[in-house]
Amino acid sequence: xxxxxxxxxxxxxxxxxxxxxxxxxxxxxxxxxxxxxxxxxxxxxxxxxxxxxxxxxxxxxxxxxxxxxxxxxxxxxxxxxxxxxxxxxxxxxxxxxxxxxxxxxxxxxxxxxxxxxxxxxxxxxxxxxxxxxxxxxxxxxxxxxxxxxxxxxxxxxxxxxxxxxxxxxxxxxxxxxxxxxxxxxxxxxxxxxxxxxxxxxxxxxxxxxxxxxxxxxxxxxxxxxxxxxxxxxxxxxxxxxxxxxxxxxxxxxxxxxxxxxxxxxxxxxxxxxxxxxx
Numbered sequence: 001x002x003x004x005x006x007x008x009x010x011x012x013x014x015x016x017x018x019x020x021x022x023x024x025x026x027x028x029x030x031x032x033x034x035x036x037x038x039x040x041x042x043x044x045x046x047x048x049x050x051x052x053x054x055x056x057x058x059x060x061x062x063x064x065x066x067x068x069x070x071x072x073x074x075x076x077x078x079x080x081x082x083x084x085x086x087x088x089x090x091x092x093x094x095x096x097x098x099x100x101x102x103x104x105x106x107x108x109x110x111x112x113x114x115x116x117x118x119x120x121x122x123x124x125x126x127x128x129x130x131x132x133x134x135x136x137x138x139x140x141x142x143x144x145x146x147x148x149x150x151x152x153x154x155x156x157x158x159x160x161x162x163x164x165x166x167x168x169x170x171x172x173x174x175x176x177x178x179x180x181x182x183x184x185x186x187x188x189x190x191x192x193x194x195x196x197x198x199x200x201x202x203x204x205x206x207x208x209x210x211x212x213x214x215x216x217x218x219x220x221x222x223x224x225x226x227x228x229x230x231x232x233x234x235x236x237x238x239x240x241x242x243x244x245x246x247x248x249x250x251x252x253x254x255x256x257x258x259x260x261x262x263x264x265x266x267x268x269x270x271x272x273x274x275x276x277x278x
Contacts, residue, residue, distance in 0.1 A: 148187060148258035152176055156212060158251035160195065163207045165215055173212065176257055177220035188216060188227045189256040196234055206231030208253050 154176060156169040165173070180186050192209030194201045209229050216222040 148260050150256055151186070151259045152179065152257040154255050156208075156253040156255065158208050158253070160250050161204075162251070163204070163211050165211055169212075170215065173215055173255065174220070176255060177216055177222060180222075180257065181220075185260045186226065187258050188213075188222065189254075189258055190227060190229045191254045191256075192229075192231045192251070193235065193254070194231075194233060194251045198233075202231050202233035204251060205233050205253075208251050212253050212255060 154172045156165070156172060176188075190209045190212050192205030192207075192212075194204035194208065196204060206229075209231055213224075213227050213229050216227060217224060
């Protein structure tokens, strides 16, 4: 009898250990908060099943599966929540970058419009200045349209009684006529002077001047309306040094090239057209 009692007591103590462990575990305080990332309540501790409870050393596969399924489901939910949050953050970042790029493009476009407007304003100011300058030039030309100024002058000498142009005389005329080729706003003043007296001197001076005019018209195609011819006879002329008059000996023809401002106006017009933006 005593032997059986000695064997039963240790066996009872051994069997009571799982129950003590279960009771100690169940008495631990619960978490302070029941909320988590998934918005669901925390997992409840599994209920005791079978004789051995949670520390059943002979647990089967189905038992382990039932115990781990809730944990696996929560892990999957956390993965999905993490993926959704990452996608949301990525979408927000993309929208922010798109907004920043759009704002930058709008700012660049506004800057370009401002630059274009400034260029147009500058071009308009330049055009207005050109118009003002041209108007002033035209006013000056119109006011001085009949005012001719001496541009060049040469003198042709003739022997007494001669009215034919010499080679030197033709060369001098060629130089003056070539300088006005293609120009406008000019006239030639041809004055003939001859020694002698009365009508004879006038006629001789007229013939010498006509020989010059004939050469200008036939050789250089100078229009007749651009030539003014005067036979001065033996009219006295003033010298450059003493400003006193003297009578000429022999014959001579003075050729003066006179110009007004029409050529200047044509040059200004051409320059304005070249400066206009295309």
